[in-house]
Amino acid sequence: MMLIARDKTSPLSRLKGSKAGLKILDGAVSAAPQNGRIRLLRGRAAYRLPEKYFHRAHTVIEDYTFLIDQKMHEEGFLETNNYLKLIYELGEVYCRIGRNQAAIMCWRRLTNETQDSDFLHLLKLKLKSLEGKPAVEHIPNTESPTSILIRKAVRAAGSELLSWAEQQKKEETPRNRLNQKGRR
Incomplete structure:
Protein backbone atom coordinates (compact mmCIF):
# COMPACT_ATOMS: atom_id res chain seq x y z
CA MET A 1 0.00 0.00 0.00
CA MET A 2 2.80 2.39 0.82
CA LEU A 3 4.57 1.76 -2.47
CA ILE A 4 1.35 2.40 -4.35
CA ALA A 5 0.76 5.55 -2.29
CA ARG A 6 4.24 6.79 -3.14
CA ASP A 7 3.34 6.93 -6.83
CA LYS A 8 -0.02 8.70 -6.41
CA THR A 9 -0.26 12.22 -7.79
CA SER A 10 -2.71 13.49 -5.18
CA PRO A 11 -1.10 14.38 -1.84
CA LEU A 12 -4.26 13.28 -0.04
CA SER A 13 -4.11 9.87 -1.74
CA ARG A 14 -0.45 9.56 -0.76
CA LEU A 15 -1.25 10.40 2.83
CA LYS A 16 -4.19 8.00 3.07
CA GLY A 17 -2.27 5.15 1.43
CA SER A 18 0.77 5.69 3.63
CA LYS A 19 -1.31 5.77 6.79
CA ALA A 20 -3.16 2.61 5.76
CA GLY A 21 0.14 0.86 5.04
CA LEU A 22 1.57 1.95 8.39
CA LYS A 23 -1.53 0.67 10.16
CA ILE A 24 -1.02 -2.76 8.57
CA LEU A 25 2.68 -2.77 9.50
CA ASP A 26 1.86 -1.72 13.07
CA LEU A 40 12.94 -4.07 9.22
CA LEU A 41 10.10 -3.43 6.77
CA ARG A 42 8.24 -1.10 9.12
CA GLY A 43 11.41 0.69 10.20
CA ARG A 44 12.56 1.32 6.64
CA ALA A 45 9.11 2.52 5.59
CA ALA A 46 8.84 4.88 8.57
CA TYR A 47 12.39 6.18 8.05
CA ARG A 48 11.49 7.48 4.60
CA LEU A 49 8.40 9.37 5.75
CA PRO A 50 8.64 13.06 6.62
CA GLU A 51 8.62 13.45 10.40
CA LYS A 52 6.73 16.72 10.09
CA TYR A 53 3.59 14.91 8.90
CA PHE A 54 3.86 11.34 10.18
CA HIS A 55 5.73 11.62 13.51
CA ARG A 56 7.29 8.16 13.12
CA ALA A 57 10.83 8.77 14.39
CA HIS A 58 10.09 6.78 17.53
CA THR A 59 8.88 3.85 15.40
CA VAL A 60 12.17 3.90 13.49
CA ILE A 61 14.13 4.10 16.73
CA GLU A 62 12.16 1.19 18.22
CA ASP A 63 12.54 -1.05 15.18
CA TYR A 64 16.15 -0.24 14.36
CA THR A 65 17.22 -0.56 18.00
CA PHE A 66 15.48 -3.93 18.17
CA LEU A 67 17.31 -5.12 15.05
CA ILE A 68 20.68 -3.84 16.22
CA ASP A 69 20.29 -5.10 19.79
CA GLN A 70 19.08 -8.52 18.68
CA GLY A 91 21.80 8.40 13.92
CA GLU A 92 20.00 10.40 11.23
CA VAL A 93 16.65 9.91 12.96
CA TYR A 94 18.08 10.94 16.32
CA CYS A 95 19.50 14.05 14.66
CA ARG A 96 16.12 14.89 13.03
CA ILE A 97 14.38 14.96 16.39
CA GLY A 98 17.14 16.81 18.22
CA ARG A 99 18.66 13.93 20.18
CA ASN A 100 22.18 14.95 19.23
CA GLN A 101 24.05 12.88 21.82
CA ALA A 102 22.33 9.70 20.66
CA ALA A 103 23.19 10.56 17.04
CA ILE A 104 26.82 11.12 18.00
CA MET A 105 26.92 7.73 19.74
CA CYS A 106 25.60 5.98 16.62
CA TRP A 107 28.07 7.68 14.31
CA ARG A 108 31.03 7.15 16.63
CA ARG A 109 30.14 3.48 16.83
CA LEU A 110 30.25 3.34 13.04
CA THR A 111 33.71 4.93 12.90
CA ASN A 112 34.93 1.88 14.85
CA GLU A 113 33.09 -0.63 12.65
CA THR A 114 34.02 0.48 9.14
CA GLN A 115 37.18 0.88 7.11
CA ASP A 116 35.54 2.60 4.12
CA SER A 117 37.34 5.95 3.72
CA ASP A 118 34.38 7.69 2.04
CA PHE A 119 32.01 6.53 4.77
CA LEU A 120 34.48 7.59 7.47
CA HIS A 121 34.71 11.04 5.86
CA LEU A 122 30.90 11.33 5.86
CA GLU A 131 29.92 19.86 17.68
CA GLY A 132 28.87 22.44 20.23
CA LYS A 133 25.20 21.55 20.04
CA PRO A 134 23.35 20.51 23.19
CA ALA A 135 22.84 16.81 23.87
CA VAL A 136 19.11 17.29 23.37
CA GLU A 137 17.58 20.25 21.61
CA HIS A 138 14.05 21.21 20.78
CA ILE A 139 13.44 21.16 17.05
CA PRO A 140 10.74 23.80 16.52
CA ASN A 141 7.84 23.19 14.21
CA THR A 142 8.67 25.30 11.15
CA GLU A 143 5.02 26.14 10.52
CA SER A 144 3.63 29.36 11.92
CA PRO A 145 0.49 29.17 14.07
CA THR A 146 -1.41 30.95 11.30
CA SER A 147 -0.41 28.38 8.65
CA ILE A 148 -1.33 25.53 11.02
CA LEU A 149 -4.79 27.04 11.56
CA ILE A 150 -5.27 27.63 7.84
CA ARG A 151 -4.20 24.05 7.04
CA LYS A 152 -6.63 22.65 9.63
CA ALA A 153 -9.47 24.87 8.39
CA VAL A 154 -8.86 23.86 4.77
CA ARG A 155 -8.74 20.18 5.76
CA ALA A 156 -12.03 20.49 7.69
CA ALA A 157 -13.70 22.34 4.81
CA GLY A 158 -12.41 19.77 2.35
CA SER A 159 -13.77 16.91 4.45
CA GLU A 160 -17.18 18.59 4.61
CA LEU A 161 -17.20 19.15 0.85
CA LEU A 162 -16.32 15.51 0.23
CA SER A 163 -19.10 14.36 2.57
CA TRP A 164 -21.57 16.67 0.85
CA ALA A 165 -20.51 15.46 -2.62
CA GLU A 166 -20.86 11.81 -1.59
CA GLN A 167 -24.34 12.51 -0.19
CA GLN A 168 -25.33 14.26 -3.41
CA LYS A 169 -24.06 11.32 -5.43
CA LYS A 170 -26.08 8.86 -3.33
CA GLU A 171 -29.23 10.94 -3.72
CA GLU A 172 -28.72 11.44 -7.44
CA THR A 173 -28.26 7.74 -8.27
CA PRO A 174 -31.86 6.70 -7.41
CA ARG A 175 -33.22 9.76 -9.32
CA ASN A 176 -31.24 8.75 -12.42
CA ARG A 177 -32.66 5.24 -12.28
CA LEU A 178 -36.21 6.56 -11.97
CA ASN A 179 -35.70 8.97 -14.88
CA GLN A 180 -34.27 6.18 -17.05
CA LYS A 181 -37.22 3.87 -16.24
CA GLY A 182 -39.70 6.66 -16.98
CA ARG A 183 -38.17 7.20 -20.45
CA ARG A 184 -38.56 3.55 -21.46
Whole structure:
Protein backbone atom coordinates (compact mmCIF):
# COMPACT_ATOMS: atom_id res chain seq x y z
CA MET A 1 0.00 0.00 0.00
CA MET A 2 2.80 2.39 0.82
CA LEU A 3 4.57 1.76 -2.47
CA ILE A 4 1.35 2.40 -4.35
CA ALA A 5 0.76 5.55 -2.29
CA ARG A 6 4.24 6.79 -3.14
CA ASP A 7 3.34 6.93 -6.83
CA LYS A 8 -0.02 8.70 -6.41
CA THR A 9 -0.26 12.22 -7.79
CA SER A 10 -2.71 13.49 -5.18
CA PRO A 11 -1.10 14.38 -1.84
CA LEU A 12 -4.26 13.28 -0.04
CA SER A 13 -4.11 9.87 -1.74
CA ARG A 14 -0.45 9.56 -0.76
CA LEU A 15 -1.25 10.40 2.83
CA LYS A 16 -4.19 8.00 3.07
CA GLY A 17 -2.27 5.15 1.43
CA SER A 18 0.77 5.69 3.63
CA LYS A 19 -1.31 5.77 6.79
CA ALA A 20 -3.16 2.61 5.76
CA GLY A 21 0.14 0.86 5.04
CA LEU A 22 1.57 1.95 8.39
CA LYS A 23 -1.53 0.67 10.16
CA ILE A 24 -1.02 -2.76 8.57
CA LEU A 25 2.68 -2.77 9.50
CA ASP A 26 1.86 -1.72 13.07
CA GLY A 27 -0.61 -4.60 13.28
CA ALA A 28 1.98 -7.03 11.94
CA VAL A 29 4.54 -5.91 14.54
CA SER A 30 1.92 -6.23 17.29
CA ALA A 31 1.13 -9.76 16.12
CA ALA A 32 4.80 -10.80 15.83
CA PRO A 33 6.98 -8.38 17.83
CA GLN A 34 10.07 -10.59 17.60
CA ASN A 35 9.95 -10.91 13.80
CA GLY A 36 13.00 -9.12 12.44
CA ARG A 37 11.75 -8.97 8.85
CA ILE A 38 8.56 -7.17 9.83
CA ARG A 39 10.53 -4.78 12.05
CA LEU A 40 12.94 -4.07 9.22
CA LEU A 41 10.10 -3.43 6.77
CA ARG A 42 8.24 -1.10 9.12
CA GLY A 43 11.41 0.69 10.20
CA ARG A 44 12.56 1.32 6.64
CA ALA A 45 9.11 2.52 5.59
CA ALA A 46 8.84 4.88 8.57
CA TYR A 47 12.39 6.18 8.05
CA ARG A 48 11.49 7.48 4.60
CA LEU A 49 8.40 9.37 5.75
CA PRO A 50 8.64 13.06 6.62
CA GLU A 51 8.62 13.45 10.40
CA LYS A 52 6.73 16.72 10.09
CA TYR A 53 3.59 14.91 8.90
CA PHE A 54 3.86 11.34 10.18
CA HIS A 55 5.73 11.62 13.51
CA ARG A 56 7.29 8.16 13.12
CA ALA A 57 10.83 8.77 14.39
CA HIS A 58 10.09 6.78 17.53
CA THR A 59 8.88 3.85 15.40
CA VAL A 60 12.17 3.90 13.49
CA ILE A 61 14.13 4.10 16.73
CA GLU A 62 12.16 1.19 18.22
CA ASP A 63 12.54 -1.05 15.18
CA TYR A 64 16.15 -0.24 14.36
CA THR A 65 17.22 -0.56 18.00
CA PHE A 66 15.48 -3.93 18.17
CA LEU A 67 17.31 -5.12 15.05
CA ILE A 68 20.68 -3.84 16.22
CA ASP A 69 20.29 -5.10 19.79
CA GLN A 70 19.08 -8.52 18.68
CA LYS A 71 22.39 -8.92 16.88
CA MET A 72 20.64 -9.66 13.61
CA HIS A 73 23.97 -9.04 11.91
CA GLU A 74 25.68 -11.84 13.78
CA GLU A 75 22.81 -14.24 13.05
CA GLY A 76 23.25 -13.64 9.32
CA PHE A 77 19.91 -11.84 9.01
CA LEU A 78 21.57 -8.58 7.96
CA GLU A 79 24.57 -8.23 5.71
CA THR A 80 27.33 -6.00 7.04
CA ASN A 81 26.44 -3.06 4.78
CA ASN A 82 22.76 -3.20 5.75
CA TYR A 83 23.67 -3.47 9.43
CA LEU A 84 25.92 -0.41 9.19
CA LYS A 85 23.22 1.42 7.23
CA LEU A 86 20.75 0.79 10.06
CA ILE A 87 23.12 2.34 12.58
CA TYR A 88 23.75 5.32 10.28
CA GLU A 89 20.02 5.87 9.66
CA LEU A 90 19.34 5.54 13.39
CA GLY A 91 21.80 8.40 13.92
CA GLU A 92 20.00 10.40 11.23
CA VAL A 93 16.65 9.91 12.96
CA TYR A 94 18.08 10.94 16.32
CA CYS A 95 19.50 14.05 14.66
CA ARG A 96 16.12 14.89 13.03
CA ILE A 97 14.38 14.96 16.39
CA GLY A 98 17.14 16.81 18.22
CA ARG A 99 18.66 13.93 20.18
CA ASN A 100 22.18 14.95 19.23
CA GLN A 101 24.05 12.88 21.82
CA ALA A 102 22.33 9.70 20.66
CA ALA A 103 23.19 10.56 17.04
CA ILE A 104 26.82 11.12 18.00
CA MET A 105 26.92 7.73 19.74
CA CYS A 106 25.60 5.98 16.62
CA TRP A 107 28.07 7.68 14.31
CA ARG A 108 31.03 7.15 16.63
CA ARG A 109 30.14 3.48 16.83
CA LEU A 110 30.25 3.34 13.04
CA THR A 111 33.71 4.93 12.90
CA ASN A 112 34.93 1.88 14.85
CA GLU A 113 33.09 -0.63 12.65
CA THR A 114 34.02 0.48 9.14
CA GLN A 115 37.18 0.88 7.11
CA ASP A 116 35.54 2.60 4.12
CA SER A 117 37.34 5.95 3.72
CA ASP A 118 34.38 7.69 2.04
CA PHE A 119 32.01 6.53 4.77
CA LEU A 120 34.48 7.59 7.47
CA HIS A 121 34.71 11.04 5.86
CA LEU A 122 30.90 11.33 5.86
CA LEU A 123 30.79 10.30 9.51
CA LYS A 124 33.41 12.92 10.42
CA LEU A 125 31.31 15.59 8.68
CA LYS A 126 28.20 14.45 10.53
CA LEU A 127 30.00 14.48 13.87
CA LYS A 128 31.49 17.90 13.15
CA SER A 129 28.02 19.29 12.34
CA LEU A 130 26.90 18.38 15.87
CA GLU A 131 29.92 19.86 17.68
CA GLY A 132 28.87 22.44 20.23
CA LYS A 133 25.20 21.55 20.04
CA PRO A 134 23.35 20.51 23.19
CA ALA A 135 22.84 16.81 23.87
CA VAL A 136 19.11 17.29 23.37
CA GLU A 137 17.58 20.25 21.61
CA HIS A 138 14.05 21.21 20.78
CA ILE A 139 13.44 21.16 17.05
CA PRO A 140 10.74 23.80 16.52
CA ASN A 141 7.84 23.19 14.21
CA THR A 142 8.67 25.30 11.15
CA GLU A 143 5.02 26.14 10.52
CA SER A 144 3.63 29.36 11.92
CA PRO A 145 0.49 29.17 14.07
CA THR A 146 -1.41 30.95 11.30
CA SER A 147 -0.41 28.38 8.65
CA ILE A 148 -1.33 25.53 11.02
CA LEU A 149 -4.79 27.04 11.56
CA ILE A 150 -5.27 27.63 7.84
CA ARG A 151 -4.20 24.05 7.04
CA LYS A 152 -6.63 22.65 9.63
CA ALA A 153 -9.47 24.87 8.39
CA VAL A 154 -8.86 23.86 4.77
CA ARG A 155 -8.74 20.18 5.76
CA ALA A 156 -12.03 20.49 7.69
CA ALA A 157 -13.70 22.34 4.81
CA GLY A 158 -12.41 19.77 2.35
CA SER A 159 -13.77 16.91 4.45
CA GLU A 160 -17.18 18.59 4.61
CA LEU A 161 -17.20 19.15 0.85
CA LEU A 162 -16.32 15.51 0.23
CA SER A 163 -19.10 14.36 2.57
CA TRP A 164 -21.57 16.67 0.85
CA ALA A 165 -20.51 15.46 -2.62
CA GLU A 166 -20.86 11.81 -1.59
CA GLN A 167 -24.34 12.51 -0.19
CA GLN A 168 -25.33 14.26 -3.41
CA LYS A 169 -24.06 11.32 -5.43
CA LYS A 170 -26.08 8.86 -3.33
CA GLU A 171 -29.23 10.94 -3.72
CA GLU A 172 -28.72 11.44 -7.44
CA THR A 173 -28.26 7.74 -8.27
CA PRO A 174 -31.86 6.70 -7.41
CA ARG A 175 -33.22 9.76 -9.32
CA ASN A 176 -31.24 8.75 -12.42
CA ARG A 177 -32.66 5.24 -12.28
CA LEU A 178 -36.21 6.56 -11.97
CA ASN A 179 -35.70 8.97 -14.88
CA GLN A 180 -34.27 6.18 -17.05
CA LYS A 181 -37.22 3.87 -16.24
CA GLY A 182 -39.70 6.66 -16.98
CA ARG A 183 -38.17 7.20 -20.45
CA ARG A 184 -38.56 3.55 -21.46
